[in-house]
Amino acid sequence: MYRIEEIQYIRKIMSDKLDPKRYEHTLGVSFTAAALAMAHDYDITDAEMAGLLHDCAKRFPESVLISKCRKHGIYLSEEELKSPAVIHAIYGAYLAEYKYGISDREVINSIRYHTTGRAGMSKLEKIIYLADYIEPTRSSSEILPEVRKLAFTDLDLCMYKILGSTVEYLDSRKTHIAKDTFTAYEYFRELLHK
Template identity: 55%
Template sequence: MNEEIGFFRQKLQERLNPMRYEHSLSVSFTAMALAMRYGYDLDKAEMAGLLHDCAKRFGDSEIIQKCRKHKLNLEDDELKAPAVLHAKYGAWLAEHRYGITDPEILSAIRWHTTGKANMSVLDKIIYIADYIEPRRNKAGDLEEMRQLAFSDLDETMFRILQGTLIYLQSKGGSIDRMTKEAYEYYKNIREERKKA
């Protein structure tokens, strides 16, 4: 185990509510399982999973204030769907408060809410682990996504993004531009595979 993990667990347990802390542990364990499956670095997966929601202790308006204070660029669509901003601010916190310098870990934290086009393996692992971790129980397709995640990361990305867009459209929620771009990217990968 990475020697810093115990320290970060203690800090997060002090700062997050108990259910958010348990979720963060579950995401880190799920990320490690996916890392084992895809031959990715276990320590990076564990660290990114553990810290992915480190900014979740703040409400939307407080995160907006903190992003502005630290001069993090805020897009209009992020302000319309501020729930995604904990990822952006979380990446900042991971770097500036927790001392994380690894760009792959910071990227995985940054993109775990919206996704983006051309995600790295760790980006996909954290995005997917956040969706499928064992404590999640609300999405109707969880069992299928949990199985699919261990056979095809790109197809899992497509299916989760597709489900997210359908859900947000049905609720009349604002959809972040990056989520749309990520969906189109993974949709194109899927279509190219079908042609091959």
């Protein structure tokens, strides 16, 4: 649970640090996450805060992210180095905790897993993953109209649909699929008996 002043403080920092497009996306994720929290009985301010911070490390180029991780002793596996998009989530979770003073593990983990998902995701992890995918400025996915509705009624089925579409898309482009993404997909497939 965060006070409005804490939310406003982080919002101001993000508006100063992120470029206008990334900031617009960040606000979209934060408000969408708040709406999903209302629909699924989760603390609204936790969802808002996680949404605001989820891409706080996205402004750094990949090489800078890797050297920042090394400097702060954050281990990156060979697997993680093969999926560059994962690194801004790992370093973002670190910044949320050590630079922006977030101590709530749920909020930190929702930032850590917002690009890949993982098996056994918590409710907030699902909310942030989905808000990142469906927020209003997104437009590139064919399944958006369907999953935008579904996110408000069934988090697990919505995760399964998006992960399935992501795995299929990466596979068709012969792009490396992060291990966490694949195990997340298998997890929801089994959970839903698909």
